[in-house]
Amino acid sequence: xxxxIAFFKKEMMESIRTYKFYILAxxxxxxxxxxxxxxxxxPDLLGSLLPDGMTITLSEPTALDAWGQFYKNGSxxxxxxxxxxxxxxxxxxxxxxxxxxxxxxxxxxxTVIFSKLAAASIQWTISYLLCIVITYGYTAYFWTMxxxxxxxISLLGLWIxxxxxxxxxxxxxxxxxxxYGSLLFTGGLVVAMTILSIFPQTSxxxxxxxxxxxxxxxxxxxxxxxxxxxxxxxxxxxxxxIFASVVVFNKKQI
Amino acid sequence: xxxxxxxxxxxxxxxxxxxxxxxxxIVHILRHKTYRIGNRTIWILVCFIQIIGxxxxxxxxxxxx
Numbered sequence: 001x002x003x004x005i006a007f008f009k010k011e012m013m014e015s016i017r018t019y020k021f022y023i024l025a026x027x028x029x030x031x032x033x034x035x036x037x038x039x040x041x042x043p044d045l046l047g048s049l050l051p052d053g054m055t056i057t058l059s060e061p062t063a064l065d066a067w068g069q070f071y072k073n074g075s076x077x078x079x080x081x082x083x084x085x086x087x088x089x090x091x092x093x094x095x096x097x098x099x100x101x102x103x104x105x106x107x108x109x110x111t112v113i114f115s116k117l118a119a120a121s122i123q124w125t126i127s128y129l130l131c132i133v134i135t136y137g138y139t140a141y142f143w144t145m146x147x148x149x150x151x152x153i154s155l156l157g158l159w160i161x162x163x164x165x166x167x168x169x170x171x172x173x174x175x176x177x178x179x180y181g182s183l184l185f186t187g188g189l190v191v192a193m194t195i196l197s198i199f200p201q202t203s204x205x206x207x208x209x210x211x212x213x214x215x216x217x218x219x220x221x222x223x224x225x226x227x228x229x230x231x232x233x234x235x236x237x238x239x240x241x242i243f244a245s246v247v248v249f250n251k252k253q254i
Numbered sequence: 255x256x257x258x259x260x261x262x263x264x265x266x267x268x269x270x271x272x273x274x275x276x277x278x279x280i281v282h283i284l285r286h287k288t289y290r291i292g293n294r295t296i297w298i299l300v301c302f303i304q305i306i307g308x309x310x311x312x313x314x315x316x317x318x319x
Contacts, residue, residue: 019278019312026271030305033268037261084313138264 003107004115011119020085021123027081028127031073032134036142039065063143067151068215070135074158075211078131083165086120087183090173100254110246113170117242120166128159150224154217157210157231164207164234165190167241174249207234276301279308288317 015021039061093099103109132155139145165186172185193208203209204226216222279301283294297315300307
């Protein structure tokens with residue numbers, strides 16, 4: 001446990017000193033501010049861009065539009081930035097050989113993985129929470145939250161998806177020992193899952209559902225039970241991915 | 255224009271954060287000589303690409319001290 005705490009502190013300090021944590025937090029805070037404002041000004045913006053004489057009728061923006069922006073930004077840009085930020089989490093250690101000293105001094109190998117996972121999860125959680133709080137605050141200020149259903153489950157889904165991405169990035173880094181290997185591994189898996197999601201039957205056990213069906217869930221256009229089963233599959237996938245990381249890392253030559 | 259003033263309280267934090275990130279990246283570029291890829295001119299130009307530029311610099315361009 002002491003080793004875990006020590007390595008966890010090292011991870012957090014590294015994230016702060018290399019600006020990773022700041023950037024992640026700033027990006028998500030920015031998203032938090034942008035989501036409601038974009039939803040609010042979008043009709044005016046479209047109206048002013050149209051040439052004279054042309055009119056389109058746009059309905060008044062609602063809280064759902066703000067959350068729509070939230071999921072659009074969060075599930076695309078947000079997840080991409082999360083993955084890119086943590087793509088070097090294992091690869092840099094291999095490249096610099098910084099793990100050799102620690103492991104030869106007797107630290108258990110799984111501890112490395114678990115403390116890295118914990119550090120990355122905490123940074124993701126804090127950034128994501130900041131984004132939610134700001135978006136929620138302004139959305140509730142501009143509009144009412146009436147008509148928005150299942151918000152908690154829907155937000156939790158995207159969070160679990162982010163956690164899955166972190167575990168993929170770690171597994172990819174261990175398997176391929178390089179930043180790009182880690183990125184390609186994660187990207188490849190996401191693409192595979194996205195292709196799978198073309199078939200609607202698969203949506204109840206496809207992790208991608210957690211990042212694409214959020215908005216439909218808010219309007220009750222998607223069943224909660226399907227969303228929950230997809231969450232369960234995602235959590236199982238995450239555990240398998242962590243387990244595989246531990247097994248592979250134990251046999252890996254540093 | 256009236257609309258702009260109406261939304262100013264929310265726009266200010268966005269502008270401050272975005273400019274802050276950009277300035278931080280440019281200061282970092284000017285204070286360090288070596289980059290993982292590219293050179294100083296390229297990175298300074300990249301920093302002006304909205305929000306993604308400074309992020310790209312810190313992730314891919316920032317060399318090890």
